[in-house]
Amino acid sequence: MATDDPLNVVALVSGGKDSFYSILHCLANGHRVIALANLHPPPKSGSTSIRTTVRSEDEDGSRAEIGNTISNLAAIRISPSDHVVAQPQHGSLTGPRADHDSQDEDEIDLNSFMYQTVGHQVIPLYAQATGLPLFRQAILGTAVDSGTSYKDPDGHHEEEDETESLVPLLRAVLKAHPEVNALCSGAILSTYQRTRVESVALRLGLIPLAYLWQYPELPHSSASTTTSAFPTNTLQPAACTDDAQLLRDMAAAGLVARVVKVASAGLGEEFLWENVASDTGISRIRRALRRFGGDGGRGAVLGEGGEFETLVVDGPPTLFKGRIVVCDNDKRVVREGGGSAWLSIREAQVEAKPEAEMVSKTEGQGVRIPDLLDPKFENILGSLRSKFLGYEHGSISPHEIGQRPSFLSLKLTSSISQDWYHAGRTGDIEVQAAQIVDEVRQRLREYSLSPTAITNSIIVLRRMADFPIVNKLYGALFREPNPPARVTISCGDFLLPRDADITILLAVQPRMKQGDRRGLHVQSRSYWAPANIGPYSQAITYPLLPIDKDNSNDNDVNSNLPVAVSIAGQIPLVPASMSLTPMSPGDNDNIRLQITLALQHLWRVGAEMQVQWWSSAVAYFPRSTTTSYTKHRALLAASAWRAAHAMPSSASSDAEDGPDLWDQKYNPLYMTYGNSGDTCTAKPGLPDWEVLKDFDPDSYSEGGLSQRALPFVFSAEVEELPRSAGVEWHAHLGFANVGFGDVRLYSSHGSDKDKHTTMHSVVVESPSGDVFVQTIAAYQNSEAAHSGVGVRGTQHILRVVGQILQTSDRPQLGFIELNPKLTYVNSESFDLLGDAGSLLGKGAIIPCRSLWDSAAQKLDMVVILESRWGKRTHES
Known part of the structure; x- marks a missing residue:
């Protein structure tokens, strides 16, 4: 049907x-x-x-x-x-x-x-x-x-x-x-x-x-x-x-x-x-x-x-x-x-x-069906349709807000999370998927863990047509409510390592206790966001940092600790019908609406899970026949991301015909509605700018915000997405339960010997004194393009990233763990057809046809690293 x-x-x-x-x-x-x-x-x-x-x-x-x-x-x-x-x-x-x-x-x-x-x-x-x-x-x-x-x-x-x-x-x-x-x-x-x-x-x-x-x-x-179900779009907020x-x-x-x-x-x-x-x-x-x-x-x-x-x-x-x-x-x-x-x-x-x-009484009576897009995202769609998206917008990258923190007094804590990376080796897709599932089961038994310890997965397929087979076998792992959040992409015939038809990355929380994990798994059709009809949840939350052992029985203390939110990849399905978005007048390829709607899904799930800030995000796009269109999509995604983070202008906040700041924060009439993004919202919104350290809203221009004070975003061209969607938004991590001023953003460039790498970091502090750091290393070297330097080139880039992390930034930012969590690789720059075993242990490899920053400049590699620091070493 x-x-x-x-x-x-x-x-x-x-x-x-x-x-x-x-x-x-x-x-x-x-x-x-x-x-x-x-x-x-x-x-x-x-x-x-x-x-x-x-x-x-x-x-x-x-x-x-x-x-x-x-x-x-x-x-x-x-x-x-x-x-x-x-x-x-x-x-x-x-x-x-x-x-x-x-x-x-x-x-x-x-x-x-x-x-x-x-x-x-x-x-x-x-x-x-x-x-x-x-x-x-x-x-x-x-x-x-x-x-x-x-x-x-x-x-x-x-x-x-x-x-x-x-x-x-x-x-x-x-x-x-x-x-x-x-x-x-x-x-x-x-x-x-x-x-x-x-x-x-x-x-x-x-x-x-x-x-x-x-x-x-x-x-x-x-x-x-x-x-x-698809009313005429309007740029006027409801x-x-x-x-x-x-x-x-x-x-x-x-x-x-x-x-x-x-x-x-x-x-x-x-x-x-x-x-x-x-x-x-x-x-x-x-x-x-x-x-x-x-x-x-x-x-x-x-x-x-x-x-x-x-x-x-x-x-x-x-x-x-x-x-x-x-x-x-x-x-x-x-x-x-x-x-x-x-x-x-x-x-x-x-x-x-x-x-x-x-x-x-039949005449004139009707049932109100909510608009497909809420006012905030209607405005985003309108901006994508009305603006000329040239390269003059520049790159979106975080910059330093406030003074650089010193972590000299902190110690590297043993990670509370693990990343399990599995790749198929021999046989057809059913054999490979079954083999990986058996490996995961065995690993869970070795660690005496339940499948509920898995909070997120990224599945990379050679062919999206294999998805139903994989889905059935993968789903058999999870019998408890709220299976892990999941992202699925296809990379095509020539990007996965030889003989591998599937790779899976699992994020595992071995120390998570009962009650630490919370899930959102809506399987019903509604107007809100797409139903999750497979073995995955919209979102899973878990402690971002170790529970304070000295106060492990003090719920008041530990309830104030920041929470990590893993969210499933979001594609542009119409929630009420679970069909892809309809064609819009004047938008022949429909990509603007798809980008906007999928981003709204990410926002609504995030708001329901009380996310206040994103660590970073990637917009996956299916294979394009032209480079110009690939760049166009990257610019659209970056512009939508920028608009989604825009702050209401001071003029609109003070308008006589709308709620003022006091109303939005304290008046019950405007406190009821969740983070829809319009001026009637009074709950802490997404993004919640108050979590940024030393953030000064007066420094932002009227009607918007500085384009640089944003979570890092980039675009990845792959082969195909689920349901042949035009885009899939993947936020790497959301942060919830974060205190006032506990998030800091930084950016830095490589050393004089390596001018091709930029570092974008988000630092989250907790009342317990622990610190979480996620860093993105974006590598851009036009000379490496089409060089086919092979696996050795990949390892070389990782060494370069390691050298950068141990330079002058290390004492301040505290980076030391060099094993990346995710590595996005541009196949035009690096040959990935070698032995899959040489890539294992280097984190999950996401093979892409091309990578693009927010200014539609080509990237060769994007590496995501995570580390956790604290005033004391937490025991297992």
Whole structure:
């Protein structure tokens, strides 16, 4: 199936606003919703069955009973034409009014971490209200696996965790509707819920859809509503939105979502049955939460912290053919204590909508689909299209900010990370990949390490067509949640060492303890960033520097240490469809949009992982037929990188019609939204310029920044990229949890004997006194071009780099480790067809057809080195 073909969707519904709004987005994206699916509370008091009676009306008007007692292990199907009646004490379906003075088993909320159960009595009416078949299954088990990310259970655990109740439910749907190939859920900010739905969906061969994932932090569209996934680009930033924008969008789409549970000190039972998808409801909830200091939390106004739960009783005619009506005397308040109260609904019915209403309200209603690019990256794309990109821009390179630090009192610490480099040797690609996987497994056993110790990988293939074979074998290494971040490129037939069809670099953290590692592994389609559909994560974090052994049990001390973030290579896929970007008017090759969109993906993943600064980055491009076009792409990438780091001008910050600096930092209206880059952002942005030592924003020109105070960026021409993409952005490392002024940048040139090497360094200090240094040595020697000096030339360059590192800069910058982490080599300058064994031990070799700096000047080699220094030597 093509990535942009319409999908046949089964939608999980709890009755809440998020699941139904997600259905509307499925429809807006051209997919077909085939059925609804719901999990309900099991019967109490040890009962093993639910008394459910479904009556259908025959053609002559008579009614016949077509169902009775059903085991709670089996799913039931309710058709839109079924008239549902049930015993209310079981709470499975609506029915005759019960005695309100008796508190039966129905008036117990499961308080499930995974599923909303309040209002479950109304769920069966959704079949009639929407015209879609509804499948229901009892929730079995409890939250056995309480981790944020969910590990697929072993067979003997399958029925213990409540997540696994989804399996028989969805199997029943697939049996009745084998055409279903996607599963829709309403996950917004909850990693706990999203990862569990993804786990079940992927095991059953379904594509997970979570269109609302990170939706509150996506920018408001330039138009009020749109049904196009690719709206017209605009250079004007979107208007500031607030944290309740999602509720306003739901109201604009016609949803009516009533509060059925409150569990916040600010929300009393007087909020029950309030319509949150309305201006009145939003205002009331916001005021109440602010009174108790609850409005500053991420997603609080949306109820993402459990502040309230909702029940949808009406929606647009595209989904709702009738509305659900509940009379006042059919609602009973149940008080659980501790400020928690909810409504037990005793009876409800579906009221068909008049035909006139169905027609009139269909016109003008729509679902807001966020723009493909947020305002910051719209502006970047506009600058790439409007400016003449000549060579006059000059090189982007960091320069010294503040005084050069002295590391004379520091000691070189043993590295907390290792780099394992493996190359295929003999046999076809399947044999070589299997051989490497076996080697990695054996090495893990030797070090007594779990595969979770691997945080990042770079896979270099001779042919991208071999990727599916490699992916399957490589993926078998990782059974735990959040596999390593990954970068994959193809270098062609003539660049890898002889007989090698694949090389793999693995970054391994052998000292990482449980809880040190955190991953972001979104496998659902959304508007946010591309889903990771293979055995890799968007990002993995781990300690950048050794944990302070003297304070190893002091969480407050170690929580202040900087964090390293490894991020997967980002290609320009449209997140909602997972297809490559569409052709844009006036941009025949589409490379500008691809560069911009892939860079936005890198920014959004980085912002979610709270990255404040990048160490360096490379933009990979596929093979070009002309040198001029290769240079053109290098200039575009450098210009986009520069623009992404641009600071808002002082003029725009002080504008009368926008938020001032105080607003951006302290006003809750502008503090809610994440690092989208527009002037409404108030969280520490990416980049966070305050982490730079002695950084003076006044030294930067209005409307931009000095081009030199940036992380080093370069371009690498390879053979091919995944999905035949036009670009792949790879940030070598992100830094998070960095303190004010703890990052320093330096640049220097080689000695008089070697004028062809420049050094670009980023230094990160921590409160513990440890220091991390990453250095890029960029070598440029026009005389070496086309010389074919072979492997000896590569070793010679490494010796030259070593000599530079041990010159006068060494006492100040502390470089001593000469084994590079990554070595990018221009194949036009160096012959790489020799014995692969002669290159092993020299770090990962990334063979490239050409290398280019930010001024489109050709490079012969780029070497990345890392070292760590501290006031004391850390023990293993």
